[in-house]
Amino acid sequence: MPTEDFKETLKQQADIVRIIGDYIKLKKAGAQNYSGLCPFHGEKTPSFSVHATRQFYHCFGCGVSGDVFSFVQKIENITFPEALRLVAQKLGVPLPKTTYSSPGEAKEARLRAQLYDAQERAAAFFQECLKRPEGARAREYLQGRGLDAETIARFRIGYAPDSGFLLRDRLAGEFDEEVLRESGLFSWKQEEREDRPPASRPRRAEAGANSAAEPESRKPEAGGRNPGAAAMYSKFRNRVMFPIASDAGKIIAFTGRTLATDEKSGPKYLNSPETAIYSKGRVLFNLDHAKEAIRKLDYAILVEGQMDCISVDAAGFHNVIASSGTAFTEVQAKLLGRFSKNAVVNFDPDTAGAKATERTLGLLTEEEFQIKVLTLEQGFDPDLYLRRKGKEAYGEALRTSQKYFDYLIDRARSHFPVRSAEGKVKAVNYLLPHIQRIPSRIVRDELGQEIAQKLGIDSAVLRQELRHVASERSASSVKSSAENQATDAERILVRALASARQMNPDAEHVSARDGAREVVKDEEFDPARQAQYAFQSEGLHRGLATESLVEALLTAGAEVADVMEVPCSESERRMLASILLKEDEELTAERLDGAVRALRRIHLRRRLEETQRQLKKPGLSDDKVRMKELLLEVERLSRALRDPSLAEDGLKTALGNKKSA
Secondary structure, X not given: OOOHHHHHHHHHHOOHHHHHHOOOOOEEOOXXXXXXXXXXXXXXXXXXXXXXOOOEEEEOOOOOEEOHHHHHHHHHOOOHHHHHHHHHHHHOOOOOOOOOOOHHHHHHHHHHHHHHHHHHHHHHHHHHHHXXXXXXXXXXXXXXXXXXHHHHHHOOOEEEOOOOOHHHHHHHOOOXXXXXXXXXXXXXXXXXXXXXXXXXXXXXXXXXXXXXXXXXXXXXXXXXXXXXXXXXXXXXXXXXXXXEEOOOOOEEEEEEEEOOOOHHHOOOEEEOOOOOOOOHHXXXXXXXXXXXXXXXXXXEEEEOOHHHHHHHHHOOOOOEEEOOOOOOOHHXXXXXXXXXXXXXXXXXXXXXXXXXXXXXXXXXXXXXXXXXXXXXXXXXXXXXXXXXXXXXXXXXXXXXXXXXXXXXXXXXXXXXXXXXXXXXXXXXXXXXXXXXXXXXXXXXXXXXXXXXXXXOOOHHHHHHXXXXXXXXXXXXXXXXXXXXXXXXXXXXXXXXXXXXXXXXXXXXXXXXXXXXXXXXXXXXXXXXXXXXXXXXXXXXXXXXXXXXXXXXXXXXXXXXXXXXXXXXOHHHHHHXXXXXXXXXXXXXXXXXXXXXXHHHHHHHHHHXXXXXXXXXOOOHHHOHHHHHHHHHHHHHHHXXXXXXXXXXXXXXXXXXXXXXX
């Protein structure tokens, strides 16, 4: 990958506000800050901030933060090298010659690049075959499904011939055996390897015109390619081929729909196996085409299969995507959430489809989507419904789709007779796990009222059940709220420490102590060094919410050029981002001095409370010497807290806060 120097140079040239602004709408929210709606979780009030000078972003809602590369990597769902390349392209900066940290890394990168290339070549091959005479039946099938030439070209639909070797022979001259085996396009027989004499290998008969002669590539080579490749044959045969692309538009896999009707034809739909570039749980079919329409319309139509997706798209609903018949995953939900947090789920209404709908709804709920459910008439999937009833009818069904919980309540009432107490209990037990997944307590309460009304249940009883199932969710949120417990004084001193990466590290500095106050004798005020002195000499951060973060900043010193790359935990990094994005007040000597005095007061108060606790220990009255020491310590600490310089009103003024009434 490109060198670290290139990464830093590119980062300095990148305007993070402009690049992030290409994905979400940002508004100026301070001298150096911009804010907008977070693209990584659903929200109505902006909690996503970008710092123009420090070149990083942070979301106060979900806690995600990072630099321009991590943002592009996360929102485009790509690797770091790909994000680096994309940022360079946006800036018009040429990439240096790629280097790798190890031979293994270089080999993996080459393999991935060749796998992308192999999928692209295979797609072109299948498209060619669809146009040839042997593709006549595939063309008839597509025409029967109502697909015109424009739609077929848009989705790059093709045909895999009945031959097991034509695709292999096409690709064999361009890719070595390892790439072919890793591509997911081929199967092979393990016993047919080069250690068997050529004469012992059975000669395969090809169907139709391909059986006249054995292709050259199937004959053993003298010292060239591994003859074991002769055992390799196409995984997809006599199938209509639907390419699967990443959201960036690169073909990464295929689904093949069989045209055969005999028992040996295999499954009706055959999917590529997972490869180094394809993981079925991380991909949404048609997202590369649909993402702009989803952003524009601010909702997605989610269907199950490729044919349903293609038919809905061809009818003019271009914001449609498919889960490709696999169980919907959390990764797919997060991927979709980058483009919109609104979805209409239109899965088949049969039993399996209904269960898939419920699983999908649950995942989308946890990701804070606003969901509706489109249920078509029994026996109709989206493709058949459009062919039989037309796009106007589908559009009307789309407009009248049910809200998520209306759908679930209807299912509960249809499954359980709510006229009886037992039926009501079963209906509530069916609904409670779905309610528990909703992050918002307010929304859970409103739904509880609605469910109680529709099921004829005493709402007070239902609210009690809701509180019970929501207790785990409430407990899990306690830790995240702890990140916001830093005092104003801590925040000021952390900002001062972080400023070390903006100052000249060679500036001369002399620190001195004048009673309980610090005097900084520099030609230019240096907040970082004053904060370092306060923490290192007095340990004022001990026991505070920011203790571990301060330790990380002190350890790093000024050696780390980018403060957001200081080695620390994710929670500490989130806290640091939260503090730096709220640096509206200037770091003056008065404000910094006030922060130091405020922490001294906290430090003294904690020591006083601890000493008083020790005085209350049983049996202390028997140890007169120890009791006298503790009483003297209480008097000393109390006297120190009465120091006018530590008065709370004065500290609030020094910190820039309003005096308390």
